[in-house]
Amino acid sequence: MKKLLLGCSAALVLAWVAPAFAHHSPAAFDRTKEVKLVGTVKEFRWQNPHTWIEVLVPDEKGGKDVLWGVELTSPTYLIRAGWKSNTIKPGDKVTVVVNPVRSGEPAGIFRSLTLADGRVMTERAARLGTPDSK
Amino acid sequence: MSRPEELMMRSTSYRVTSALLIAVSLGAGIAPVSAQAPAQQTPPADAQLSALAPANLTKTRPAAPFNLTGNWFIDNSPGIQGWLFGPATIPKLKPEAQKHRDAYLQAGKEGKVYRDDIGQCWPAGVPIIMTRVWPIAMIQVPTAIYMVSEFMNSLRVVYLDGRTHTDPDLVVRTFNGESVGRWEGDTLVVETKNFTNDPHHWVDQGVPASDELRIIERIRMINNGRTLEIAMTLTDPKNWEGEWNGVRRWNRVDDHDIGEVVCLPDLNEHLQSTSSKVHIR
Numbered sequence: 001m002k003k004l005l006l007g008c009s010a011a012l013v014l015a016w017v018a019p020a021f022a023h024h025s026p027a028a029f030d031r032t033k034e035v036k037l038v039g040t041v042k043e044f045r046w047q048n049p050h051t052w053i054e055v056l057v058p059d060e061k062g063g064k065d066v067l068w069g070v071e072l073t074s075p076t077y078l079i080r081a082g083w084k085s086n087t088i089k090p091g092d093k094v095t096v097v098v099n100p101v102r103s104g105e106p107a108g109i110f111r112s113l114t115l116a117d118g119r120v121m122t123e124r125a126a127r128l129g130t131p132d133s134k
Numbered sequence: 135m136s137r138p139e140e141l142m143m144r145s146t147s148y149r150v151t152s153a154l155l156i157a158v159s160l161g162a163g164i165a166p167v168s169a170q171a172p173a174q175q176t177p178p179a180d181a182q183l184s185a186l187a188p189a190n191l192t193k194t195r196p197a198a199p200f201n202l203t204g205n206w207f208i209d210n211s212p213g214i215q216g217w218l219f220g221p222a223t224i225p226k227l228k229p230e231a232q233k234h235r236d237a238y239l240q241a242g243k244e245g246k247v248y249r250d251d252i253g254q255c256w257p258a259g260v261p262i263i264m265t266r267v268w269p270i271a272m273i274q275v276p277t278a279i280y281m282v283s284e285f286m287n288s289l290r291v292v293y294l295d296g297r298t299h300t301d302p303d304l305v306v307r308t309f310n311g312e313s314v315g316r317w318e319g320d321t322l323v324v325e326t327k328n329f330t331n332d333p334h335h336w337v338d339q340g341v342p343a344s345d346e347l348r349i350i351e352r353i354r355m356i357n358n359g360r361t362l363e364i365a366m367t368l369t370d371p372k373n374w375e376g377e378w379n380g381v382r383r384w385n386r387v388d389d390h391d392i393g394e395v396v397c398l399p400d401l402n403e404h405l406q407s408t409s410s411k412v413h414i415r
Contacts, residue, residue: 027247027248049285128207
């Protein structure tokens with residue numbers, strides 16, 4: 001499987017300022033770990049309260065592809081970070097970095113997306129009404 | 135005709151009309167549909183007028199000290215002050231409530247999620263709906279404030295028309311409760327009760343709410359109308375001792391309109407974070 005466990009990082013925890021968990025508890029995610037997924041977009045759902053991406057990640061050992069679920073914040077904040085509903089589409093080759101769920105299941109909360117043309121997409125803080133929310 | 139006589143005539147007329155409608159409906163073998171009232175129906179004289187009834191809206195009242203119509207977003211700066219209700223100091227919990235809190239804390243140590251009912255599409259309810267990371271549209275009219283959280287489009291109404299809380303034998307208990315407000319100087323004081331006893335209603339992480347939950351909110355508009363400050367006092371004798379106090383602020387948001395946000399089963403199917411094995415139901 002083409003995934004890299006990037007390991008624990010105190011700096012990573014401190015840098016995490018986006019309270020994107022507006023729908024549910026954040027406790028399922030291990031925010032001390034990052035996993036890099038190199039694969040193909042199966043589906044991109046642009047919707048409230050969360051946008052999500054399904055990414056098919058090839059198994060390095062030649063086994064079956066693994067379908068990863070990636071959870072993002074709502075379009076409200078993605079739009080402000082430069083996203084559009086067609087930023088990615090099924091079949092696109094992407095690299096996605098996530099904080100994985102603690103259970104070991106193939107799922108995680110979004111950190112960044114690198115498109116085939118090299119552009120890097122991120123989220124922004126789920127915050128409105130303050131100077132840093134514009 | 136004097137005003138009382140006119141009202142009495144209207145009331146009598148309403149009752150007679152209603153009785154006739156029911157009789158005709160029954161005679162025709164169809165269910166009486168009370169909502170199908172005559173277009174010019176006048177409410178009984180003793181009826182509580184709707185907060186949106188013109189006769190209620192146009193009653194003579196003192197001017198409201200402020201109008202909070204607008205979009206508001208919980209101020210979580212400089213950092214999240216608790217994911218749910220927020221005040222850090224939780225009062226002494228009753229034994230049954232303490233079991234939930236202990237289970238919540240233990241789950242956290244084990245990297246698990248304890249009873250995330252909101253993630254399973256149960257209503258957040260008051261007070262949590264006020265502090266979710268979603269904007270709230272508030273529309274104030276002379277008789278009420280309509281609050282619609284973008285999250286789940288949850289509706290909360292604060293009545294300002296002088297009514298009292300509904301008779302406990304008649305009220306339909308809800309996750310958002312029933313809110314009645316009054317003005318005290320430049321402060322709006324809101325009392326909310328008549329909450330549901332549903333076990334999916336929580337006040338904070340691992341702290342349940344009961345049908346004895348009662349909340350007093352003292353709402354002020356500060357910062358030249360850019361900030362709402364709400365001081366909350368919560369009591370719930372079934373779940374904790376004494377009062378639970380906290381103050382939160384909301385910032386005005388002028389560059390966003392709320393939209394449809396619903397919790398769908400097929401959404402959760404694609405969010406492993408809500409369907410993962412780490413969840414304790």
